[in-house]
Amino acid sequence: MLDIAILAAAAGEHADPSVGGVHLLNATFFVSAAMLVLIGIILWKKVPAMVAASLDAKIAGIKAELDEAQALRAEAEKLRAEYEAKLAAASKEAADMNARAEAEAEAVLAKARTDAENLIARRQKMATDKIAAAERAAVAEIREKVAKAATGAAAKLIAENHGAEADQALVDRTVAELGTRLN
Template sequence: MLMEAEFWVAVAFLVFCGIVWKAGGFAQIVKGLDGRGERVRRELEEARRLREEAASVLADYKRRRSEAEREAEAIVASAREEAERAAAEGHARLNEFVARRTKAAEAKIAQAEAQAAAEVRAAAAEAAVRVSETILREKVSGEAAQDLIRRSLGDVRTRLRA
């Protein structure tokens, strides 16, 4: 057994471990592992803090998004109401304009009818005066006839134009 290589490898390993222990190597190894564990713990805490911060930012963005959606819906609804109101107002103005134009046209028509009736009456009066004048001249003669014709024609004209 003393001549086997595995025995001497085990002995060399134990001597090496003894030298490392005396030189404080195990303490350095433990200290390094503790430092690494502390570093991993800090990184985990930082990762947890960043995760919580990201969750907070995400919640804030979700809240802002929902507020923006509600605001956009309100703007769309307001715009829709404004458009409907403007359309109704335009329709009302158009109806009012048409009513005014219709009324003005009816007034012009009535005025034209009245003017036409007056012109017809005037033409009829003028024709009646001429016919009367012609008839009276044929039947009545002399100065008295001329005076009678003038008075009668004046009366006829006055009555027909009234």
């Protein structure tokens, strides 16, 4: 290339820095050459491999995060299922406890009713027995008073109607009857 420029200068022509009609000293040529040199250096230093390794590391990190998130989600679903089962069990246990409490309350009420009825029956029997005893005592007392009154009245009548002479006649008559009865 340099030879062409020298030959052209010797011929008195202006040196045209072109090869086959392509200008070598323009800006496009220098930018293209710089890019080729830069791409060559990048390939020589293995930058694409480093970029690929960096991207692979990021992909692996993201995949690990996704796997961890999936594991956390599975664990959360498992915990949710466990707590739902525990909640269902607790609800069932609460319902069972409520049913047992209601049954116990019914049993206590039934026992209280039975006990109250038995107590009322015992108290009625005691009251009836007391009334009957009071009636018997009153009847006995009345009989005693009537007997005393009758005895007193009979004694008074006998004392008024019978004297020693009437008694003598009664005794004689009784003795005479005894004699006939014994024979």
